[in-house]
Amino acid sequence: MLRNVLLALIALVIAVGGGTLSAWYAVNRFDGFGALTVGQWTGHPDAGTPLSDPYAKARAAREGAFPLGSAEGLAFYAYDDNRGQALDRRCSYRIEGNSPNSRFWTLYAADRSLVALDPGKDRLPALHSRQIFRQENGRFVVLVSPKAQPGNWLATIGAGRMVLVMTLYDTPVGSNSGLVDMTFPAVTRISCDG
Template identity: 85%
Template sequence: MLRNVLLALIALVIAVGGGTLSAWYAVNRFDGFGTLTVGQWTGYPDAGTPQSDPYAKARAAREGAFPLGSAEGLAFYAYRDDQGQALNRQCTYSIDGNSPNSRFWTLYAADLALIPLDPGAERLPALQSRQIFRSENGKFTVSVSPKAQSGNWLATTGDGRMVLVLTLYDTPVGSNSGLVDMTFPVVKKVRCDG
């Protein structure tokens, strides 16, 4: 009798613990279904639509996110540089290239909870497509750094990991049928100061 009670308790602990851990993993670590990855950038085209998977809905509810609808735009996230290392606020990065087809885009740095970093006084919290300097061929270079940089500079503060968020507005990228240019800028580490 005692053996049966002990086995039932062990089964209950495994069931509750395993269910809790799997739910935590699905909401916090699992990218979900239907991700669109281009280079270092990952987007969720179905977020904010009825076709969104249950994990994405749970993540949005937990974070209090209000994702853009499919006709409005699409956010892409870069968690790592071109060498696969996690992005760090104390490092200087160069974002080189061109943005995909979109009418307008914004770029900002955020913490891992996707809360925008406070760049400090008199610094812009985000860059947008109509304010950056471009070369003759339309490409741009953005410096992401805690120290002032010449040209296009996105300021970061604090320490620890960060995420770069590139939001494309009025873009056909989410419904890509192979006819849209899917080139995204590359995030390269220049140096680390901390």
């Protein structure tokens, strides 16, 4: 009798603990279903639509996020550099390439909770496609660094990991027509002070 009670208690602990752990993982660490990855950048075209998976809806509700609809735009996230190392606020990075297919885009640095980093006084917290300097062939270079840089500079501050967020507005990327000729800039680590 005591053995059956003990076995039932163990099964209950495993079920409740395993369920809680799997729900936490799905909401906090799981990248979600339907992720679209291009190079180092990952986006979720179904976010903000009725086709969004339940885990993405739960994550958006927990974070208070308001994802754009598929006709409005799409956010892409870069968590690692071109060597697969996590992005660090103390390091300097070079974002170089062509503009993705969109009418307008923004780029900013955020913490791992996707809260935008405040770069401090007299520094721009974000860049957008209409303010950056471009080369003659249309390519651009953005330097992400805690130290002042010439040209297109995205300032960071503090220590710890960060995420680069590029939001594309009025873009065909989420539809089938956008998948044909999609290019995203590469993120390369230049130096690191930490």
